[in-house]
């Protein structure tokens with residue numbers, strides 16, 4: 001995916017002005033916030049489990065090489081194949097090779113953020129394969145040529161009306177006067193169309209929520225059942241996933257599963273949690289004949305050795321974006337790369353560079369809600385601050401900001417100049433703002449004034465007010 | 481592996497990068513032992529009170545949780561009652577009186593003769609099957625979840641292709657937690673505890689991808705019936 005993270009500011013401006021997007025965002029993800037709170041209330045152990053999950057993930061990361069080797073051994077014993085990929089190119093090449101060796105024409109695909117990260121669909125389509133996304137949200141995005149705007153609700157930025165228009169355009173072979181009023185009718189239409197794809201697919205690709213070192217299994221957590229049809233009906237099942245997904249045992253996966261759905265959608269558990277281990281066994285009448293797992297690094301080993309290690313505890317539940325005021329205002333696309341919201345603000349600079357994604361760690365109000373809800377207790381605001389520091393140290397801060405900060409520093413060190421200038425500016429702004437005492441637009445602060453008015457300073461500077469107040473207090477004291 | 485050359489290089493470089501990032505060395509006995517210890521001891525998080533509190537009725541909890549997730553749950557005394565329950569459920573939902581199951585001995589022993597015209601088939605699901613019938617390996621009370629192990633006895637496709645999925649859960653196999661179910665897998669399946677596919681099923685297929693409204697029956701079953709059965 002071509003990043004546009006450097007354009008966060010103009011992306012965000014456009015998002016705020018997009019009426020349809022704002023409609024789509026108005027109900028959600030607020031609903032997910034309430035549902036998570038209800039699920040948490042039903043499980044008194046929830047917050048204690050978060051500590052348990054954090055410690056378990058820390059332990060796993062500290063022994064990541066050992067657990068990955070154990071996972072590989074168990075998987076090979078179960079008859080599966082492992083492909084290690086240092087970057088997206090290697091991962092795409094490995095998957096393309098598997099498809100070609102299977103003589104594949106049609107590839108079905110379950111939801112996978114890692115596949116977005118490596119641009120898998122474009123690569124397979126470029127080699128002449130038909131690739132069909134089968135998660136309903138992803139299918140809608142595919143026919144719209146869009147990318148996900150949320151990691152668990154990929155089409156959250158779309159209204160029902162938009163989907164209806166897409167289906168009428170894309171499914172032109174169906175009667176034009178058919179009813180598509182109820183969401184259930186839209187779901188049904190997609191179901192019919194995707195059925196044929198499931199049964200005709202040569203290769204089925206899914207992601208993985210977790211990998212289990214004990215058994216060599218991969219796990220997917222879904223509600224639709226598309227991931228199951230994808231992997232059980234095709235001849236070959238390919239799992240595209242990353243090295244941070246491994247956990248030691250089935251019991252460890254259990255602890256994380258208790259947190260995942262509750263944090264994500266507020267469900268106690270999703271309809272389907274599926275453990276896949278190798279190809280079909282002797283005598284099995286169904287299931288894939290071959291099973292491949294592609295393990296992607298793509299910068300994760302560097303994050304592991306940096307001050308950002310904790311972000312690798314992430315279980316991709318999406319709670320941080322559901323609770324983020326910035327995400328709720330601008331949606332996921334404004335972030336300009338695969339992972340939106342607070343988790344994206346920390347991950348994306350690690351994957352595409354702070355030069356490209358430097359705006360993202362700054363796109364935060366530092367309200368701390370993301371950290372407060374993160375099931376893995378990842379200190380997201382602190383990690384964003386680390387990126388800001390790195391960006392500044394490395395010269396990633398835009399030149400205009402640097403100049404402004406430098407001149408402010410020069411002024412702050414010279415109180416007489418600071419006072420003089422502050423008084424001058426504040427008086428000038430009051431005069432310029434006119435009668436309602438607010439600016440609709442300010443030079444150098446369009447990012448602020450685009451979404452709200454900037455109140456004009458009313459008369460005196462803080463220093464003047466402070467001095468006046470001190471004088472008054474002194475008067476009161478002496479008058480007593 | 482089919483491509484040892486390229487793949488091996490990346491494998492080794494990823495593993496050595498991990499070690500470098502952790503400041504660790506290969507085959508450090510202390511680190512190997514720490515991981516080994518966890519893999520053997522399999523520590524568990526404390527079980528939720530909803531199933532661990534003294535006097536918990538696991539069957540009642542299982543039933544309640546599963547119903548919350550929009551499945552239908554029926555309790556029966558044993559096998560002789562099951563065919564009638566299934567026939568009634570299919571009629572109530574305007575479904576044809578036919579189903580398919582695997583060669584699971586318990587399911588194969590069910591006698592549908594009392595319902596005239598009821599047809600049963602065996603094997604993996606076909607695209608035009610309307611109802612799939614499976615037997616659960618375990619029921620998990622904490623979330624109303626059923627664990628199904630794939631194989632000739634219970635083909636995995638039966639739970640996803642047909643519009644209706646019916647699962648029989650022996651009461652004696654209802655356990656408190658996920659961990660309890662996994663312990664049973666290790667115990668009963670010996671050296672290959674994991675089937676090709678282990679499905680944890682907790683409700684019918686659903687989606688909220690269109691306008692955030694929940695719709696039941698996305699790609700998998702539109703309805704789910706769980707039959708808890710005693711030993712009779």
Ligand code: SF4
Pocket residue numbers: 263313314315316317318319320321343370373374375376377378
């Ligand atoms: S950072 Fe935390 S809250 Fe955000 S997706 Fe990851 S685990 Fe969930």
